[in-house]
Amino acid sequence: MRVPTMLSEVDELPSVQLGDYILRFELEDLTPFGREVALRELRETPEIRDKAIAELRELLKAQDDLVVPLDNEDWMVRFLRPCKYYPKSAYELIQRYYQFKVKHWDMYLDLSPSREVNIFKQNILAVFPNRDQLGRRILLLELGKPWKHKEVSLDEVFKGSVLFLEAAMLEPETQVHGAVVIFDMDGLTMQQAWQFTPPFAKRIVDWLQDAVPLRIKGIHIINQPKIFNIVFALFKPILREKLRNRIVFHGSDRESLYKHILKECLPQCYGGTVDAPRVQGEQWYELLLKCDGEYTAINKYGYVRQMDEIRIKKSKKK
Numbered sequence: 001m002r003v004p005t006m007l008s009e010v011d012e013l014p015s016v017q018l019g020d021y022i023l024r025f026e027l028e029d030l031t032p033f034g035r036e037v038a039l040r041e042l043r044e045t046p047e048i049r050d051k052a053i054a055e056l057r058e059l060l061k062a063q064d065d066l067v068v069p070l071d072n073e074d075w076m077v078r079f080l081r082p083c084k085y086y087p088k089s090a091y092e093l094i095q096r097y098y099q100f101k102v103k104h105w106d107m108y109l110d111l112s113p114s115r116e117v118n119i120f121k122q123n124i125l126a127v128f129p130n131r132d133q134l135g136r137r138i139l140l141l142e143l144g145k146p147w148k149h150k151e152v153s154l155d156e157v158f159k160g161s162v163l164f165l166e167a168a169m170l171e172p173e174t175q176v177h178g179a180v181v182i183f184d185m186d187g188l189t190m191q192q193a194w195q196f197t198p199p200f201a202k203r204i205v206d207w208l209q210d211a212v213p214l215r216i217k218g219i220h221i222i223n224q225p226k227i228f229n230i231v232f233a234l235f236k237p238i239l240r241e242k243l244r245n246r247i248v249f250h251g252s253d254r255e256s257l258y259k260h261i262l263k264e265c266l267p268q269c270y271g272g273t274v275d276a277p278r279v280q281g282e283q284w285y286e287l288l289l290k291c292d293g294e295y296t297a298i299n300k301y302g303y304v305r306q307m308d309e310i311r312i313k314k315s316k317k318k
Helices: 032-042 046-061 073-083 087-103 117-122 154-168 172-177 198-211 228-238 254-258 281-289 292-298 304-317
Strands: 015-018 021-024 125-127 137-142 179-184 216-222 247-251
Touching: 015 281, 021 281, 032 172, 046 073, 046 087, 073 087, 073 172, 087 198, 087 304, 117 125, 117 154, 117 281, 125 154, 125 281, 137 154, 154 198, 154 281, 154 292, 198 228, 247 254
Parallel strands: 137 179, 179 216, 216 247
Antiparallel strands: 015 021, 125 137
8 A cells, every 4th residue: 555655665654553442654645734734834735745845856966975765745745835935944954964974873773663662662752642722742651660671772762762752753733733742751860961972952953953853843841849949950051042942841730731732632631631541652663663664765875875885884893
């Protein structure tokens, strides 16, 4: 089966049955609300879309060392949407996206769900089954009490986040509305805080500011103890104004959180009214594993020669 937004072919649309609920990716065309937002916020019309794709394709053709699926218009749209259909901006985003993968090859080389089972078993990363009031995906990271830092590293947390956001990039509705991230830091200890290093902080900030082809509309820090100030001090100096303004600290103040994400969009553990079951890490793993071929396809593109050279060097050291 050929799904327009995917680079690989699948026998059936990936889904997992959870009681009465079916967990799946939303790969359909935009909803009427999605089309309205795309027009209002992203300048998306058939004419602008076609013109931007044609211009972006010509820019990419001139890049001999960059391998991309030039015949896949939906792939180009996933970069054009966060750039509001300005071809040059999308072209530069594509370059940064793949340059980041080369720079941090140790995170990206052959990255796929099947190779990262541990992060899902730890159950500290989740995407809510519902969207928020503005149609955005909600990603939750629990880096306090549930995080066994001796069993799962922050590098693994980063890889898990990349796998989730790569999947989110496949969804037209998420391409338009974007995503919000909740960091639940309840119970963060000094030992956990020391896991955060300046190189890790720089990688995360560079990734979010320059290399994620997705609209990150808000980062919400909740339940943070005072010790979190030590962690945030690593990030603060390298944040540009746009991202800094999208980071909101709520502590235990749920009313503050509800100003950004309505109660009707949050689970009961955060005072919300959503009664859908919490999707466990291993259930997400089961779903993402069905898309393992998609990640293999994703890894075939980019600065392939450089990544191959890295792969060869790595194999020689073994």
